[in-house]
Amino acid sequence: MSxxxxxxxxxxxxxxKELGNDHNTSKVENSDRGSxxxxxxxxxxxxxFIMLGVxxxxxxxxxxxxxxxxxxxxxxxxYLSADLLRPSVRGLLILLVRWVPYLLWLMKEIFKANLxxxxxxxxxxxxxxxxxxxxxxxxxxEGDLALVTFANSIxxxxxxxxxxxxxxGDFKVHAIDKASGEPLPGEMEAxxxxxxxxSDG
Amino acid sequence: MDIINIIxxxxxxxxxxxxxxxxxxxxxxxxxxxxxxxxxxxxxxGSLLAMTAFALFNLHHFSLGALLTxxxxxxxxxxxxxxxxxxxxxxxxxxxxAGLAPWTKGxxxx
Numbered sequence: 001m002s003x004x005x006x007x008x009x010x011x012x013x014x015x016x017k018e019l020g021n022d023h024n025t026s027k028v029e030n031s032d033r034g035s036x037x038x039x040x041x042x043x044x045x046x047x048x049f050i051m052l053g054v055x056x057x058x059x060x061x062x063x064x065x066x067x068x069x070x071x072x073x074x075x076x077x078x079y080l081s082a083d084l085l086r087p088s089v090r091g092l093l094i095l096l097v098r099w100v101p102y103l104l105w106l107m108k109e110i111f112k113a114n115l116x117x118x119x120x121x122x123x124x125x126x127x128x129x130x131x132x133x134x135x136x137x138x139x140x141x142e143g144d145l146a147l148v149t150f151a152n153s154i155x156x157x158x159x160x161x162x163x164x165x166x167x168x169g170d171f172k173v174h175a176i177d178k179a180s181g182e183p184l185p186g187e188m189e190a191x192x193x194x195x196x197x198x199s200d201g
Numbered sequence: 202m203d204i205i206n207i208i209x210x211x212x213x214x215x216x217x218x219x220x221x222x223x224x225x226x227x228x229x230x231x232x233x234x235x236x237x238x239x240x241x242x243x244x245x246x247g248s249l250l251a252m253t254a255f256a257l258f259n260l261h262h263f264s265l266g267a268l269l270t271x272x273x274x275x276x277x278x279x280x281x282x283x284x285x286x287x288x289x290x291x292x293x294x295x296x297x298x299a300g301l302a303p304w305t306k307g308x309x310x311x
Contacts, residue, residue, distance in 0.1 A: 057272045057273060111246065117226070121230075132232075132303055152287075158242040163297055164294070
């Protein structure tokens, strides 16, 4: 199967999934949409305050004129774009609580792996040490977001780059040497699964 | 000698070390795919360390303006961490689409 076909399949599948999720909102027009908006007011508030915070950091001016400009534009943008953010506020908070330990662990891994690649780079007999291989394995993860996070984490830790991921969780990873490629999927997958609440599934 | 200055120097030099490693790695590694390893990722950690040093140094004379500037510098790090793996993956994908076979052990370097 060519890569273009794969992409087409991927897009189709995603669309189906989204349509399935949206069953109650996509069918009916404005009235239903309005009630969805009222129900998820907290989502707008979260989007609004995150954007206002970024605005305040980037503008650095706290006089009424500039702040009111920020409030107006953040309100407009959050009104237009909160539809795109499907998860509920509670789900978002739970995800955040689970994510912080994962990110800390990932930073530690990135640091360790960086040292390893730097060692390879400066080694006089580097050509004997490296042994590039394409590692293939199947991941147990199921959610799209979990798969994307896992793929990006693999790319972030040096020594491994994700070449391709299929929707079913087939990974193709380019590893620079044996020590980088062997631990996959291993601990990182287990931690991603835990961060997304898939550990027992 | 201020303790902050020492921390800033250590961070800057370790960042410089990783960035140099990235540059040397691009020259030394044998092929397209393996060169992406130092190019895409040693840079990420190197700039993280260097930017943290800048943000800390900037806070030396504490004020609201200095704090805002430091936060902006940290925002740069966040965007690098999002963009760098995505760009690396895009480049690898382009190589695979073009049909370039990865270098394996025993071949001549390209």
